Amino acid sequence: MAGMGCAGIAGGIFLYSHDPTTTQWMPVCVFHEITGMYCPGCGSGRSVYALLHGDFLQAMRMNVLLYPMLLFAGLILWKPEIGKNSKVIWSVFFILIAYWVLRNIPFFPWNYL
Amino acid sequence: MSFKIECPFCHQEMLAEEKWIGQEAECPFCSKTMIITKDGAVSQPLVNRNSSGEKIPSYLFLAIITTILCCLPLGIVSIVYAAQVNSKQMAGDIEGARKASQLALIWACIGIALSMGSGLLWGCFSVIFDYF
Incomplete structure (x- = not known):
């Protein structure tokens, strides 16, 4: 728990000082490199960078699903039994898959996801 | 139909009836209580083995x-x-x-x-x- 907190804070400090679009020290999305498609996590680095610099709108534009998912992950840490409910897990699964497919549709309004 | 079971405590082999499956039985050799399952005899009660109480994390x-x-x-x-x-x-x-x-x-x-x-x-x- 403390380790995860530390990792989160360290990641935050690192992201604050390194713009993901220019730095060489960011994890490259292997999936994006290979296929050229976006995965459900694409844009999360840029999004957190934007949020840490107070640009809320830009943060939302980079990855809309990131913050609802982070809130949900926090909820699971707080109440682990929710994270064991198979219905909940399958919902998360289908939301992620749907998001994955939709954000790869290259025209309005899907290109905003 | 009867089948062979082994007492989980004293490891004595004995015969069990198929209709005993799921029931508790006392070992005739060591007098300890075992549970008869289709795979043999076990020491823990069935409720504990299937327990939803055991916490298996989903991560x-x-x-x-x-x-x-x-x-x-x-x-x-x-x-x-x-x-x-x-x-x-x-x-x-x-x-x-x-x-x-x-x-x-x-x-x-x-x-x-x-x-x-x-x-x-x-x-x-x-x-x-x-x-x-």
């Missing part, structure tokens, strides 16, 4: 973090395994639930490690190439 938190922060679809695999943990446990398949739980953890960790590793490697390569 859904890690799976979500991997999917959403590590830029890798590997977290999805972890989520699929996470979903199996509880349903398998409910069905009494404790071994399967434990296995699914472990696999969920392993896939999430592979995702995190790959993402961090590729980031570091990429960074090192770029620095070296820029230098020359």
